[in-house]
Amino acid sequence: MAESEEEVDVLVERVVKDINNALKKNPNIDEIGLIPCPEARYNRSPIVLVENKLGVESWCIRFLLPYVHNKLLLYRQRKLWLDKDALIDITCTLLLLNPDFTTAWNVRKELIQCGALSPEKDLYLGKLALSKFPKSPETWIHRRWVLQSLIQECCPSKACKERSGAVAVTAAQTERLQRILQEEMKACSEAAGRYPSNYNAWSHRIWVIQNLAKDNKKIFLDELSSMKYWVSMHVSDHSGFHYRQFLLKSLVGDPGHMLDKTASALQSTSNEHCASLPKEEEASAEIQRTVVPDLFDEELELCTDLIESYPGHETLWCHRRYVFFLWHHWNHKQGAPLNSSDRPLDNSSATTGGKSAQAMDVDGMMDPNKQVYTQETKRLKRGPLQGCQDLPTEHRFITKTLTDCRSTEQARFAIAYQKWLESVLGQ
Amino acid sequence: MKLYSLSVLHKGASKANLLKAAYDLSSFSFFQRSSVQEFMTFTSSLIVERSSHGSRASVKEQEYLCHVYVRNDSLSAVVIADNEYPSRVCFTLLDKVLDEFSKQVDRIDWPSGSPTTINYTALDGYLAKYQNPREADAMSKVQAELDETKIILVSSVNYMI
Numbered sequence: 001m002a003e004s005e006e007e008v009d010v011l012v013e014r015v016v017k018d019i020n021n022a023l024k025k026n027p028n029i030d031e032i033g034l035i036p037c038p039e040a041r042y043n044r045s046p047i048v049l050v051e052n053k054l055g056v057e058s059w060c061i062r063f064l065l066p067y068v069h070n071k072l073l074l075y076r077q078r079k080l081w082l083d084k085d086a087l088i089d090i091t092c093t094l095l096l097l098n099p100d101f102t103t104a105w106n107v108r109k110e111l112i113q114c115g116a117l118s119p120e121k122d123l124y125l126g127k128l129a130l131s132k133f134p135k136s137p138e139t140w141i142h143r144r145w146v147l148q149s150l151i152q153e154c155c156p157s158k159a160c161k162e163r164s165g166a167v168a169v170t171a172a173q174t175e176r177l178q179r180i181l182q183e184e185m186k187a188c189s190e191a192a193g194r195y196p197s198n199y200n201a202w203s204h205r206i207w208v209i210q211n212l213a214k215d216n217k218k219i220f221l222d223e224l225s226s227m228k229y230w231v232s233m234h235v236s237d238h239s240g241f242h243y244r245q246f247l248l249k250s251l252v253g254d255p256g257h258m259l260d261k262t263a264s265a266l267q268s269t270s271n272e273h274c275a276s277l278p279k280e281e282e283a284s285a286e287i288q289r290t291v292v293p294d295l296f297d298e299e300l301e302l303c304t305d306l307i308e309s310y311p312g313h314e315t316l317w318c319h320r321r322y323v324f325f326l327w328h329h330w331n332h333k334q335g336a337p338l339n340s341s342d343r344p345l346d347n348s349s350a351t352t353g354g355k356s357a358q359a360m361d362v363d364g365m366m367d368p369n370k371q372v373y374t375q376e377t378k379r380l381k382r383g384p385l386q387g388c389q390d391l392p393t394e395h396r397f398i399t400k401t402l403t404d405c406r407s408t409e410q411a412r413f414a415i416a417y418q419k420w421l422e423s424v425l426g427q
Numbered sequence: 428m429k430l431y432s433l434s435v436l437h438k439g440a441s442k443a444n445l446l447k448a449a450y451d452l453s454s455f456s457f458f459q460r461s462s463v464q465e466f467m468t469f470t471s472s473l474i475v476e477r478s479s480h481g482s483r484a485s486v487k488e489q490e491y492l493c494h495v496y497v498r499n500d501s502l503s504a505v506v507i508a509d510n511e512y513p514s515r516v517c518f519t520l521l522d523k524v525l526d527e528f529s530k531q532v533d534r535i536d537w538p539s540g541s542p543t544t545i546n547y548t549a550l551d552g553y554l555a556k557y558q559n560p561r562e563a564d565a566m567s568k569v570q571a572e573l574d575e576t577k578i579i580l581v582s583s584v585n586y587m588i
Contacts, residue, residue: 033458053457132456193454233428233559236511309561310513 012067015060018047019096020089028052031131032096034061054128061097068094072104084116092125095139099129105142112146119146123180127187130201134194140204143184150180151211177212181219184208189230192240202239206246220251224295228302235310241319248299248323252292252330289334296327304397312409317417324394328425394421428511429454431491432467433520433554435528435547436475437537438501443475446532446540449550451558470584471495471505477587478503483521484579485514486587493584496521502529502537516560518578524553 023029029052037057040046046057056064068090074080075087082090088111091104108125111117123146126139133139154173185208191201213219224247231240303320310316398421401414434448448468452460470493474486478497486493492510494517497503504521508514532540532547557563581587 031457033456035458036462050457055458232561234511235428310511313511 008063008067011060012064015046015064016068016089016093018045019054019056019093022047022049022054023092026052029054029128032056032128033132034058056097064093065097069098069101072107076103076107084111087111088117095125095129096132099126099133099136100138102138102142105138109142109145112149119150120180122146123183123187127190130187130191131194134191134198135200137200140200143187143204144207147180147184147208147211151177181208181212184212185223192230192234192237196234197237197239199239202243205243209247217251220247223247224251232302232306235306235313236315238315238318241315244299245319245322245326248295248326251295252326292330296323296330299323300327307401307410308404311405311407312413314409314413317413321417321420324421325424391421391425428558428560429509430506430512430517430554430557431509432464432471432505432507433524433550434468434471434505435524435550436472436503436505437540438475438478438480438497438503439538441476443472443503444538444540445472445542446537446545447528447542447547447550449554451554467507471507473584474505474587475503477584482579483518483577484581485517486581486584488584494518494521496525498525500529500534504528513560514578516557516563520553520557520563524550 026049029049031053033053033055035048035055035057037046037059040057040059046060048055048057071080071082072090072094075082087107091107091111094101094104095108108117108122112119112122123143126143126146129136129139154177185205188201188205188208192198192205195201209219209223224244227240227244227247231237231244234240300320300323303316303323306313307316307320395418398414398418402411405411405414430451431454432448432450435446437444437446445468448471450464450467452463455463470488474484474493474495475497478484478495480497480501481499483496484494486495487510490510491507492512492514493505493507494514495503495505496518502525504525506517506520508517527549528547532545536545
């Protein structure tokens with residue numbers, strides 16, 4: 001069916017309108033898709049809406065895409081004027097067909113900046129695009145720009161904070177950011193489910209946590225707990241396990257760093273609370289010492305459980321290496337604070353730890369030299385930690401795996417792990 | 428870790444006859460589902476036709492793993508899974524389904540039956556339950572029962588004669 005240029009124009013304008021009307025009429029659309037359909041049937045719109053799923057018949061793409069693409073480029077080159085609504089409709093259509101078209105996202109950035117487009121609406125479009133293109137790098141990158149501008153809108157800059165002496169974050173803004181955080185977690189989960197080891201989705205998740213939940217330990221812990229089921233059902237998804245490694249490392253990694261941030265955040269919120277400041281620091285350090293071993297415990301237990309239930313997945317063994325190495329490293333830092341001279345970076349945590357030990361130590365031992373003993377007794381008092389101990393335990397685990405397993409791959413991974421333990425942690 | 432389809436077929440002299448099937452295509456894009464289902468129905472049939480009596484095999488096809496069990500009495504079952512789902516649990520499932528099916532549906536109906544005429548409704552339930560292999564079956568039981576050396580591994584349907 002040969003179409004003249006005018007006919008194509010009319011057709012495309014109609015399709016663009018159909019898409020945007022569908023989105024306006026049904027705010028619950030959660031997925032887009034291409035319907036393989038080589039030829040137009042009857043005189044029907046190629047836009048199909050079924051149960052909150054928006055489909056585009058493939059026959060119209062070769063008319064639609066070049067036309068809207070061209071139009072946007074002409075606008076960009078100032079050869080064509082488009083009003084804000086037309087821009088929104090055109091970029092929307094374009095990005096649902098090709099979300100890696102950066103220019104279209106950039107036009108939307110300008111629309112957001114001048115207030116013609118709400119950031120939430122833009123995030124929604126991104127989510128739709130991700131339903132068909134779960135990896136789309138440009139979509140994730142643009143998303144971070146939108147989130148960044150939302151964060152700046154809701155939280156005044158640090159300079160502002162210091163000047164006014166108080167953080168002017170209203171309850172409504174906090175709630176808005178919370179909602180946005182939850183939405184992002186959901187978007188990441190869905191994209192991760194649509195494509196195995198979706199690096200872009202998981203990296204975005206990490207970025208969101210780092211920027212929207214900076215010092216909120218509870219969110220880190222919640223994420224660790226809520227992702228347990230997901231990783232158990234995606235045992236070869238390396239990116240999923242890498243996310244757990246990131247969470248663990250943040251919770252465990254640098255106690256001094258987290259404490260500094262918590263302390264300064266508290267200081268700027270209210271000066272009256274200055275008296276309680278030391279207690280917050282000590283509480284954090286105490287949490288460090290009691291919660292952290294439990295975290296390692298649980299993580300290694302999860303890893304063991306999955307390795308035994310699902311033999312032959314290298315991802316699980318890689319995860320084990322990371323967790324054990326992190327545990328080993330953390331253990332060393334905790335166990336030898338008096339050797340801080342050969343490890344300059346540990347000075348802050350050692351001294352902070354020392355102060356906390358003095359304050360929290362119920363046995364009344366004020367001597368910082370006794371800190372090691374106190375930690376050991378506390379650890380022993382907690383009872384035997386399952387699977388989260390030391391090299392002998394790991395070697396026993398490897399032996400047991402080799403005896404029980406019937407998969408050649410599992411045996412190969414177990415032996416490789418054994419070699420790694422010997423060469424890397426070599427004791 | 429997903430199961431996509433579970434089918435019971437009868438291996439005839441020259442063709443396989445589909446008796447009952449269940450599908451879980453929720454993880455596919457909405458507009459792809461009908462063609463994915465067609466592909467799975469077709470592949471299940473093809474695999475049964477190309478498998479010998481009394482054999483178990485795991486056939487890799489695109490990004491899916493199709494596990495098949497053809498009994499000596501020609502009753503067969505195929506489950507299509509992804510590559511994370513433990514194959515041992517699949518074979519336990521196939522055994523279970525065929526055992527139950529053969530008790531509920533008369534042998535005489537197998538060669539000529541079709542999904543509309545066959546009265547066996549448990550497939551959907553099994554497919555749903557087994558989505559989580561650990562809830563569905565104690566792993567230790569499975570490991571003891573099956574002799575893995577007898578399972579044929581095939582890297583593509585095209586290699587099956």
